[in-house]
Amino acid sequence: MDSKRNSRRELLKAGAALAGGITLGTSGKAAQAQAHDHPVTPSSENASPMIHGSKELIEYGQRSKYVTSVRVEHPIGGRPSPDVFGKVFHVATPLQDSVGVITPSSLHYIATTRGSFLPDIDPRQHTLTIHGLVDRPLTLTMDELKRFPSVTRLHFIECAGNRHNGKQKNVQDTHGMTSCSEWTGVLLSTLLKECGLKGSAKWFVAEGAEEVKGASSIPIEKGMDDCIIAYGMNGEPLRPQQGFPVRIMVPGFEGIYHTKYLRRIKVTDRFYMNYNEFGHLRPEDKELALGEQIGPKSVITYPSGTQRLPGPGFYEISGLAWSGGGAVKTVEVSTDGGKKWNRAEFKNTPQRMAHVRFAYPWKWDGTETQIMSRCIDDIGQRQALREEIANWWKVPLERDYRVPGLDNSVMPWNIARDGSVTNGLA
Amino acid sequence: MGSLKVVTISLLLGLPGSLAFAQSPTYGVGRTPTAEELRRMDISIGPTGEELPPGRGTAKEGAQVYVQKGCVGCHGATGVGGLAPILQSTKGVDVPVWKKERILPLRAPHATIVWDFIRRGMPLGLEGTLTPDEVYSLTAYLLFLNKVIPEDLVLDKQSLPKVKMPIGDEFGKPHQFKLNAPRLEGYPY
Numbered sequence: 001m002d003s004k005r006n007s008r009r010e011l012l013k014a015g016a017a018l019a020g021g022i023t024l025g026t027s028g029k030a031a032q033a034q035a036h037d038h039p040v041t042p043s044s045e046n047a048s049p050m051i052h053g054s055k056e057l058i059e060y061g062q063r064s065k066y067v068t069s070v071r072v073e074h075p076i077g078g079r080p081s082p083d084v085f086g087k088v089f090h091v092a093t094p095l096q097d098s099v100g101v102i103t104p105s106s107l108h109y110i111a112t113t114r115g116s117f118l119p120d121i122d123p124r125q126h127t128l129t130i131h132g133l134v135d136r137p138l139t140l141t142m143d144e145l146k147r148f149p150s151v152t153r154l155h156f157i158e159c160a161g162n163r164h165n166g167k168q169k170n171v172q173d174t175h176g177m178t179s180c181s182e183w184t185g186v187l188l189s190t191l192l193k194e195c196g197l198k199g200s201a202k203w204f205v206a207e208g209a210e211e212v213k214g215a216s217s218i219p220i221e222k223g224m225d226d227c228i229i230a231y232g233m234n235g236e237p238l239r240p241q242q243g244f245p246v247r248i249m250v251p252g253f254e255g256i257y258h259t260k261y262l263r264r265i266k267v268t269d270r271f272y273m274n275y276n277e278f279g280h281l282r283p284e285d286k287e288l289a290l291g292e293q294i295g296p297k298s299v300i301t302y303p304s305g306t307q308r309l310p311g312p313g314f315y316e317i318s319g320l321a322w323s324g325g326g327a328v329k330t331v332e333v334s335t336d337g338g339k340k341w342n343r344a345e346f347k348n349t350p351q352r353m354a355h356v357r358f359a360y361p362w363k364w365d366g367t368e369t370q371i372m373s374r375c376i377d378d379i380g381q382r383q384a385l386r387e388e389i390a391n392w393w394k395v396p397l398e399r400d401y402r403v404p405g406l407d408n409s410v411m412p413w414n415i416a417r418d419g420s421v422t423n424g425l426a
Numbered sequence: 427m428g429s430l431k432v433v434t435i436s437l438l439l440g441l442p443g444s445l446a447f448a449q450s451p452t453y454g455v456g457r458t459p460t461a462e463e464l465r466r467m468d469i470s471i472g473p474t475g476e477e478l479p480p481g482r483g484t485a486k487e488g489a490q491v492y493v494q495k496g497c498v499g500c501h502g503a504t505g506v507g508g509l510a511p512i513l514q515s516t517k518g519v520d521v522p523v524w525k526k527e528r529i530l531p532l533r534a535p536h537a538t539i540v541w542d543f544i545r546r547g548m549p550l551g552l553e554g555t556l557t558p559d560e561v562y563s564l565t566a567y568l569l570f571l572n573k574v575i576p577e578d579l580v581l582d583k584q585s586l587p588k589v590k591m592p593i594g595d596e597f598g599k600p601h602q603f604k605l606n607a608p609r610l611e612g613y614p615y
Contacts, residue, residue, distance in 0.1 A: 268472075271600050273536060284598050392615070
C-alpha cells in the first residue's frame with residue numbers, strides 16, 4: 001500500500017514539474033489554474049502545500065492544523081480531566097478564540113455531577129420514561145421521540161462554577177464554563193400534554209442514566225414553558241459529553257439542571273431534594289433563589305487576558321452577552337475604566353437564553369486603560385459591578401467577596417502601554 | 427368533540443375536576459410502561475421517605491459494610507484521608523454546621539438524601555448493587571460518624587425520615603418560580 005502511494009506521489013511530482021515547464025510562455029491566469037490543480041513545487045505561485053485527502057477528512061472533516069484552540073480543565077490547577085481513571089470533571093471552552101455565537105460541539109464546556117464516567121449509550125437500547133402525576137405514563141424509544149413535532153433553538157448552558165476572580169489569567173479561566181449551541185428536540189410541554197398532566201403537579205425530577213443517576217428538581221411551570229428534550233446539537237446528534245442520546249434543556253437555568261443521558265422524568269407534587277439540590281443548598285432563601293435562573297451577564301472576549309494589542313490604532317472590541325431571564329436587550333462597553341459607557345452593537349439578533357455577540361469599534365491611543373462590558377435583559381435585570389452587588393447586600397466589598405448565586409458581575413480587563421491585556425480584578 | 431363528551435360524562439359521574447379535563451393523547455406514539463418497570467426505575471426518595479423499601483441497619487453493621495464494599499479505598503478508614511470527598515467532619519462538635527465541611531451525612535437537611543445518594547451513586551463502578559439493608563447500615567454508620575445518631579439506632583423506613591439533622595431548619599427553601607420574572611423579586615441584578 002505504502003510503496004504504491006509513494007510511487008504515485010513521485011509521479012504527481014513529476015507531472016507537476018512537467019506542467020510547470022509546459023505553462024512557460026502561456027498567460028499568468030492559465031499558470032494559476034494549473035498551480036491549483038497540482039501539488040506545490042518550489043517554483044509554483046501557490047505557496048501552500050496540499051492537504052492530503054484521507055478517508056477521515058472526507059468523511060467527517062477536521063480543522064486546520066494552524067487552529068489550535070482547545071478546552072482545558074477548570075479551574076486551572078484543579079481536578080484534572082481526564083483523571084487517572086479516564087473520568088471527566090470540569091472542562092472550560094476557549095472563549096478567547098470564539099467568533100459568532102455557536103460554540104463548536106467539540107469545544108462545548110463539560111461538567112459532570114461528581115466526575116463521572118461518560119456512559120457509552122447505545123441509542124437503540126435507551127428509553128425515556130415520563131411518569132408520576134400524569135394520566136398516562138409514557139415510555140419512548142429514541143426513534144419514537146423523534147416522531148413528535150420538534151423545535152430548534154439557540155440556547156446557552158452555563159455552569160454554576162463559572163466564577164471570575166483576580167487569580168485567573170484569561171477569559172477561558174474566568175468565563176469558559178458557558179457555551180451556546182443550536183439544540184433540536186421536542187418541547188417537554190408536548191410530551192407532558194401527551195401524558196395528560198394532573199392538576200396537582202408542581203415539580204418534576206429529571207434523572208440521567210449515567211452511573212450516578214444525576215437528578216434535579218425543576219418547577220413544572222418551567223417544564224410547561226420552554227424545556228426541550230433535546231437529541232440534536234449543532235446539526236448532528238448530541239455528543240456523548242453533552243448527554244447522547246438525549247438531554248433536557250432548561251433554558252436559562254444553571255447547567256446542572258440540564259440533565260444529560262435523560263432516562264426518566266417524574267412529575268411530582270413536591271420538591272425532591274436530590275444530591276444535585278444538596279450541592280445547591282444555601283443558608284438563606286434569597287441566595288438559594290439566585291442559584292437557579294442565571295442573571296444578565298456579559299464579557300469581552302477580545303481583547304482579553306493574555307492577549308496583546310500590537311500597537312495603537314483601530315480594534316473591534318468583541319464579546320458575548322446572555323441572560324437566563326430572557327433575551328439581552330442592550331450591551332454597553334466602557335474603554336475608560338467605567339467612567340463612560342457606550343452602546344455596543346449586536347452581531348446577531350438576540351434570542352431568549354442565548355449568547356449574543358456584541359461589538360464596539362475602538363481606537364486605542366496607546367495609553368493604559370481598562371475595558372469592560374455590561375448588559376440589560378428584556379425583563380429589566382441589569383449586570384452590575386461587584387461593588388454595586390456588595391452594596392445591595394449591605395456587605396463590605398472585600399477582595400475575595402463572593403457574589404451570591406452564579407457570579408454575573410462585570411469583568412474588567414486592563415490594557416498596559418505595551419498592549420498586554422491582563423485580569424482587571426487582579 | 428371527544429373531550430367534550432369526557433367532560434359531560436365526568437360531570438355526570440361526579441369525577442374530580444382534574445380528570446374531567448384530561449385530554450386524550452394527540453400523537454399516540456410510545457407505549458405505557460408496566461407497573462413493574464416503573465417500580466424498578468423509580469429510585470427517587472423524597473424527604474417523607476414514603477418511597478423507601480423495607481429493610482434495616484445499624485452503624486455497627488454499616489462499619490462492616492464500609493470495609494466489605496471497599497468504601498475505605500476511596501474515602502479512608504473512617505471517612506477521612508482518602509482521595510474521594512471526606513465523610514466525617516474534622517471540625518469540633520461546637521462548630522456550627524454551616525462552618526463545617528460540606529459533607530452529605532452532616533449537612534443534608536434530610537437523612538433520606540444520604541440514603542438516596544448511597545443507593546444511586548455508590549460504590550464507584552458498582553452503583554445500584556447495594557441491598558436496602560446495606561444502604562440502611564451505611565447511612566447509619568455515616569450519620570453515627572458525624573455524631574448525628576447514636577451507635578445503636580436502628581434505621582428503617584420509619585426511623586430514617588425522623589432523624590433530626592444538625593442543620594435543623596436553617597437552610598434556604600425553594601421559592602415560587604415565576605416565568606419571565608427576575609430571578610429574585612426586588613433584586614435588580
